[in-house]
Structures are given as C-alpha cells and as structure tokens.
Amino acid sequence: MKYAYYPGCSLERSAASYHTSTMAVAGELGLAFQEIPDWNCCGATEYFSLNLLPAYSLVARNLALVPDDLSELAAPCSACYVNLKKTDKYMHKYPKLGAQVNEALAAGGLQYKAGRLKVRHLLDIMVNDVGYQTIAEHVSKPLSGLRVAPYYGCLIVRPDGGFDNPEQPTSLDRLLRALGAEVIDYPLKAQCCGGHMTQITANVAYELIRRLLQNAADYKADLIACLCPMCQLNLDAYQGKVNSHFGTDYNLPVLYFTQLMALAFGLSGDAVGLGSEIVSSAAALAKIGLEVPKPEAKPKRPDKQALPMPTMPDQEA
C-alpha cells in the first residue's frame, strides 16, 4: 500500500523518534510512505488565529503538491492531520472559500480539487488498512506485563471522529492489545494536553497535564502511548515542570505507539529513537526485559559556538 506522507515540522527534530519508528514499522508491514516534495508547515493552531485565508492556503499548498498518482495522504501528527483534513473538507463544503484558496494557490502555479485526497492519520492506516490481525502476526516480542495507558488527545478524533469514536475511542487500545500489552482503560484518554498553552499560559496547561498524568497513575500505568508530537512534548518534556508546580512526583514515560509497535516487532530501541524521551522509559521497559539506550552525552553543536544559540541562515559561517 502506498501513501503520500506529510511528516510535519515536529517530526524533523523534536519528534524525530516518531518519524524513525514510523518508517521502521512501515518497512516491516510493507507500507510505502512517499514524502510530499517541499512540503511546508501546516500553521498549527496559530495561523487561524491571525489570518483566515492565508491559513487555509498555507495548508492547501501541501495538498496541491501531492503527486497525481497518489490518492491517500498519511499524517502522523494529529494537529497536521486535522488541518489537512479540515482544509480539504472546508474547501469542498464552502465553495467560496475553496475558490479563494485556489485563487491564492494559482499565484504559485498550483491548484487543488477539494475532495481529491483522503487525509488519514497514521493510526487509522495501521488499524484499518493493516489491521489488528496482521499487526499481531508481526509481533515477536510481545509487550506482556507492560501496563500501557493509550492516550489519544483531541485532534485525532475531533472534530468529526471519522475512524473512531470522538469521545470514547478504542482503536489504539486494540492495537496495543495486539502487541501483547496490558491496556488500561482510563477516563481521560481523549482529553486535552493543553496544546500550545504550555508556552502562553503555562498554569492552564500544567493543570490539564496534571489531570492526565494523575489519571494514568491512578490506573497504575507503566507508560503512556501517544500519537501526536504536541501531546508527547507536553506530557513528557513538561512533566518535570508539572511536578515542581504541584509538588507531585509523576514518573510516567511517554512513547509513540509506533515505537511500541517496533519493539514488539523485535526491532532494537536504538533503531526507533528510544532514549530521546525526557522521562526515561528504562525502568518501565526493563519490566519486559528491554534495554533503553542512554541519551547522547554531548549535544551536536556547530563548531566554535560556546552556547547553543539559534542562528538564521544568513548568519551561518
């Protein structure tokens, strides 16, 4: 099966392990993902807050760049997924918006016919095209005894649900069960991680993150499985800040579901970016006899730079 693939900005670096594990798992399952040439950012939730038509046009450039011979577009990031899907839907549902987006695209020599592509989240492809049975057949090292909290977040199931229930989704539960994991059923699995609020109004985000961690901890999860880079970042990289903010001691590693698939398929942790999580998964995975590589001792830095500082292209040596 061949799909156009939209990785999104996070998968280039902060969520590189999601990309690596997706590719590793795709190789095992015989899925082909063809990256959209020269794709651009989806605008996240930010562009819609500033400028409506440019926001839809930014997303639509990606849809227009998908080669003609591909009709399905896979997105592993839930925020990218909802933007791509919503743009396609709204261009069709609101013809005036669709016409204006196409007029903007035409300024760059592009066109997109709304409805041409079927936009799909990676999880949808895994459970509906590959299927639980096939996934189970690829498992050589079942995750038996590992208590996993499936975390869906918002944008994979809302708006419109699509392939799963918008309030009580179960596809990730069933996938993790096919990997042999002990899946916990906790009520907050489709609640919000706070999104960009960690940057803007951190107290609001910390409370939302705390609720999720507490709920997973209440049900004695060893780790959380997620499917969105924003959720992973908030639950993992901000867990320490949540702990210091509330005086709690949560220690819940957060891995991508594709990393767990790869481990169950017998691939090495190194091959799927294990160890790049901030809250170490070593203790949890030791329960099932897996070793987690340690993070690199030295960050990669440009030469002659004492401190890691951002640089713009025209400042590069």
Add this chain to the structure above:
Amino acid sequence: MASETAHSSPPQTFFEEVMANTPGGEALRLCLQCGTCGGSCPSGEDMDYSPRRIFAMVEANMKDKVLRSNTAWYCVSCYYCMERCPQEIPVTDFMYTLKRMAVAEGLYQGSDAPDWSKTFIGMVEQFGRSFELGLATRYHLTHHPLGKIGLGSFALDMLRRDRLALTPNSIKNMSQLRAILTKAKELGGAQ
C-alpha cells in the same frame, strides 16, 4: 473575507460581522444557549466568560467586552464543544474568528498569546517551516527575560536528546509560498 453566508449584503452589526468572518458562521443564529460548549471546555474555568456566555454577548453586540476578554485565547482547540453542540455550531472556528478580530482591532490586552501566534507565523512566513528554538528564544526573551531561567534546563534536556534544531530548516520554493500567501492576504483583506 472568506465567508459563506446566506446574504450578500455587508454585515451591519458585530454579531453579523462575527458570522460573516467564520466559514459556516450563519449557524450561530441557531444557538440555544444550552451551555454544552462551556460544560465541555477543559479551560473554561479560567475564561472571563464561558463560550455560552460569549455567544450571548456576541449576539448582544457587546463588541468591546467580547474582544477584550481572554475567552478565545484560552481556547485549546480540543473541539469537544464543536463535537457536542446540538446545533452543530462550529464553536472552535468562532474562537479563531474572535482571536483574529481582537488582533485586527488591537483590543485584546493582558496576554502574550497573540504575540506567540505572530512569532510562530513570522517563522513560517520566513522559512516555510516552524523553528522551535528560534521561536521560543525570540518569544520568551521578549516577554519573560527574567522569568524563564527554567527554560534553560528544559532546552538543555531537549538538546541533549537531539530534539532541538539549532538552525531553521527552510523549504526550497519559498518564492512560491510567498506568492500564495501574499495573494491570500490580498483576497482576504485585513484578516
């Protein structure tokens, strides 16, 4: 402005303007004030006015109060309200509309949220992709120069794991993207 309204006449009131600025915005006329949106909102308790109340205020043309409130900026885009609304009102899309109108009118005060969006989009318009470290650095140095000492350990944790790029990754055909966005801005007017 890209809108899909039943009427072609220009909006006369704030209520009509909000609807005209939102794809599918006419649905707001169907609001029952049932409060399902507010009851479903994960950040509702921190909002100045709940989504239900904000819609009543929009209908009452209380433009100034609506656009000065923090309500839309506390929306986390989780779409629970939109999923549950019995009248199928695109609640989340309305929150985006209120943010755009507040920015355009320069009314919203007391939060850095609009600047976060502007800084983010500035990076995207410059490089075609987001640049997390540059974004966080530029935004936090502007807004919390002393309060973000903790950001250092956060960034180092991310750097140690090779999760932060030090340089932006630009797309190849920036001139094409610029042409598209420029045209879109021209067609869409100020918003």
